[in-house]
Every structure is written in structure tokens, then in C-alpha cells.
Amino acid sequence: MNLTVDNVSKNFGNKTALDHINLEFTTGVYGILGANGSGKTTLMRILASVIKPSSGQVFFNGQDAVIMDHQYRELIGYLPQHVGLYKNFTAEKFLKYVATLKGLSKGEAQEKVDEVLALVGLLDHRKGKVGKFSGGMKRRVGIAQALLNDPRILIVDEPTAGLDPKERIRFRNLISKISTNRIVLLSTHIVSDIEFIAKEILVLKDGRLIEKETPQKLLKGIEDKVWTAFVSEAEISNFQSKYKVGNIARAQEKFQLRIISDSKPHVDAKNEVPNLEDLYLYYLDGEVIV
Numbered sequence: 001m002n003l004t005v006d007n008v009s010k011n012f013g014n015k016t017a018l019d020h021i022n023l024e025f026t027t028g029v030y031g032i033l034g035a036n037g038s039g040k041t042t043l044m045r046i047l048a049s050v051i052k053p054s055s056g057q058v059f060f061n062g063q064d065a066v067i068m069d070h071q072y073r074e075l076i077g078y079l080p081q082h083v084g085l086y087k088n089f090t091a092e093k094f095l096k097y098v099a100t101l102k103g104l105s106k107g108e109a110q111e112k113v114d115e116v117l118a119l120v121g122l123l124d125h126r127k128g129k130v131g132k133f134s135g136g137m138k139r140r141v142g143i144a145q146a147l148l149n150d151p152r153i154l155i156v157d158e159p160t161a162g163l164d165p166k167e168r169i170r171f172r173n174l175i176s177k178i179s180t181n182r183i184v185l186l187s188t189h190i191v192s193d194i195e196f197i198a199k200e201i202l203v204l205k206d207g208r209l210i211e212k213e214t215p216q217k218l219l220k221g222i223e224d225k226v227w228t229a230f231v232s233e234a235e236i237s238n239f240q241s242k243y244k245v246g247n248i249a250r251a252q253e254k255f256q257l258r259i260i261s262d263s264k265p266h267v268d269a270k271n272e273v274p275n276l277e278d279l280y281l282y283y284l285d286g287e288v289i290v
């Protein structure tokens, strides 16, 4: 199975949201990292066939997605960032409703709804009203609806935003479980969401693809660029203006800074093993959420 993005660009007026993107996906989980506005949602909406690229094409197993039309859309499960769930519906009723919209017969719908409810761990809550569910449970209902047509390509946009750490771990494990035999694309700006489950990480910046690598290779690339140094409170802002500074931890009278720098930033700075948070900081220089 092979999903190819061939020279795709997308413009909104004179704003370039995606700039000549080339990508290839096979079975497994891909994490899409990028700051706000980097083009993650635009890329996902193009792959989900919600919007068309301004130029370039998407191919599935060598066939043009536009020409495949509904055959392509049948391959897709899509969980947008903001999904409208019918609050007064029970989980079961909502999923049956979506199954009908997706063209499943009554018998097929019942069977499939049971299956996806079990998969996302909501079988015991099938009669619960969606509006009363926790954030994590709502997100699992969202995944369940995206799985109803047993999609080959599952696209989930910022699925863990607003979830507490326990729910995020549960969601991560769920994604891992359902990634067998599927291409799963998951966008986030929460680095730890994809650290352990992504086979490759794509880094988008200002609509351009700046990296696509395994997490291990990406980390290896910044091996000698992560440092910690102890500085006084007065020195912190100086370091922040000169370097990309991650964690700042109080250590008795001093502060320990985690610094990303090509060269040793302080005489006593110590080299550290990089993590994905460092990577994010290195590439995106932006807000870091772990």
C-alpha cells in the first residue's frame, strides 16, 4: 500500500499554506509536527479529499485520487480537529447514524458499531450520552466513527489537544493498536504524542516540508547540539536571546538551562542525549508542549 503526495501546493488567496510537498507513505504511523499555521491541517484535508490542491496530485497505489473519486474517499477515515458530535445521542446511536451516512446497511452497521466500540474501549458506555463523556471518551468516539468504514488511510488532526496525560497515553496506545495494515497520519504539536509510536516524523514549517525521518535518525542529527548549563538568574535572559532554550529548572541558587546550540554555549555546559522536545525546538523554534 502506497500513498504519494506529488508536488502538492495549496494557496488561499496570496497565502501559500503548502509549498511543493512531496511525500510517500506506506503502512504505519506518521507523525506530522509543526507550529500553528505550518500547514498540517491543510495537508490532512487534501489527503482526506476535503479540499483540492492548487497544484500537484495525490496517488494511491499509483492511481490519481481525483480520478479514483469515491473509491479514494472510501479508503479514508478522517477525524478533524473539531468534530461535531451529537451531544444528545448515545455513543451507539451516533455511530449507527454515521454508519448509515457512510452507506452501511442496517445489519452491517450494527456489527461494525459493536466492533468499533469494542476497539476504542467504549462498549460499556454505548448507552451513555456523548455530551456527558470526558474529552478522551469523545475523542475515542471520534476515532470510532472514522473507523466505521475500515479505512486503509486514517487521518487524525490534533487528536490529543486538551486531553489529560492519562487520556493521551490511552489514545496513543489506541492509535498504535489500530495502525496495523493502515496508513495512519497524526498531526500534533505535542511531541510526546508521537515519540514512541511514529515510524516517521514529518516536520512542516511555513508550508514547507523540512524533515521526514525516523525519530531515531532525527534525534541522531542533533546529537551534539543539546546541552545543559547552570547559570545565575540574571544570566537567563542573555542565554535566551542567544540560544534556543528549553527547560529551565531551579537548582539551589542557580538555574539549569537546557540549550540547543551548534557550539558549546557555556564553559561548563554538558552535552545531553537529545529528545524529541529538543528536536522540536531545534527545527521549529516555537512553542514546546510535552
Ligand SMILES: Nc1ncnc2c1ncn2[C@@H]1O[C@H](COP(=O)(O)OP(=O)(O)OP(=O)(O)O)[C@@H](O)[C@H]1O
Residues within 6 Å of the ligand: 012, 015, 016, 017, 034, 035, 036, 037, 038, 039, 040, 041, 042, 043
Ligand atoms: N480556508 C482558509 N482560508 C485562508 N487561509 C487559510 C485557510 N486554511 C488555512 N489557511 C492558512 O494557511 C496556513 C496553514 O494553515 P493550517 O490550518 O493548515 O495550519 P496548521 O499547521 O494546521 O495550524 P494549527 O495547528 O493552528 O491548526 C495558515 O496561515 C492559515 O491561516
